[in-house]
Amino acid sequence: xxxxxxxxxxxxxxxxxxxxxxxxxxxxxxxxxxxxxxxxxxxxxxxxxxxxxxxxxxxxxxxxxxxxxxxxxxxxxxxxxxxxxxxxxxxxxxxxxxxxxxxxxxxxxxxxxxxxxxxxxxxxxxxxxxxxxxxxxxxxxxxxxxxxxxxxxxxxxxxxxxxxxxxxxx
Numbered sequence: 001x002x003x004x005x006x007x008x009x010x011x012x013x014x015x016x017x018x019x020x021x022x023x024x025x026x027x028x029x030x031x032x033x034x035x036x037x038x039x040x041x042x043x044x045x046x047x048x049x050x051x052x053x054x055x056x057x058x059x060x061x062x063x064x065x066x067x068x069x070x071x072x073x074x075x076x077x078x079x080x081x082x083x084x085x086x087x088x089x090x091x092x093x094x095x096x097x098x099x100x101x102x103x104x105x106x107x108x109x110x111x112x113x114x115x116x117x118x119x120x121x122x123x124x125x126x127x128x129x130x131x132x133x134x135x136x137x138x139x140x141x142x143x144x145x146x147x148x149x150x151x152x153x154x155x156x157x158x159x160x161x162x163x164x165x166x167x168x169x170x
Contacts, residue, residue, distance in 0.1 A: 043080070043081070043168050044080045044082050044108060045104070045108030045109065045121050045122060046082040050083075051082060051083050052082070052083050052084070052085060053083060053108070054124040054136065056070055057069065057070055057085070057124040057125075058084075058085060058086045058087045058091055059095060059104065059134060060091035060092075060094050061087055062134050063132075066129075068124050068125050068127060070085070071087055072086065072087060072088075075087065075088060075089060075091070075092045076092075077095065079095070079096065079099050079103075080099065080103070101132065104122065104127075104136045105134060106157060106161055107165075107168075109121060109164075110122045110137045110139075111146060111157045112137065112142040112145055113138060113142070114156075114157040114164060115153045115154075116156075117160050117164070121138060122135070122137050122138055123137065123138060126138070126139070126140060126142075126143050127143070128147050130146075130150045131150070
């Protein structure tokens with residue numbers, strides 16, 4: 001190897017490696033829903049980088065499939081100032097007809113925390129459907145406590161939610 005090639009190899013490989021690593025890291029942050037935290041200053045929880053409500057999970061799938069399923073980019077709808085994703089056109093149509101039924105209660109904030117007077121973003125993977133309404137939770141312990149006595153938490157959360165909601169920007 002010539003002296004010129006050796007010098008170019010030594011000086012050029014590290015910056016290229018660093019740039020490639022930086023590009024991979026940025027792409028990973030954009031593609032992984034769990035890598036991007038939710039904004040906790042909105043009336044409906046949305047990913048602060050993508051703008052997707054409940055990290056792109058299909059809100060209708062909780063009712064229809066009984067599980068948290070990620071929606072598809074082909075089936076999106078804007079509602080409530082955020083973008084929602086769905087698994088299929090039927091789920092999208094159902095949500096648009098009745099967003100108050102399929103959307104998470106308290107905007108996706110953990111109802112046990114709302115009952116305590118604070119807003120903590122719920123995790124779309126930690127959920128419960130109680131009385132035909134979707135609730136998201138920040139911790140498993142919160143979900144378990146809520147499921148054990150939903151009336152107790154709902155009464156307190158519903159009483160505190162209007163004041164908490166006023167503090168959230170539109």
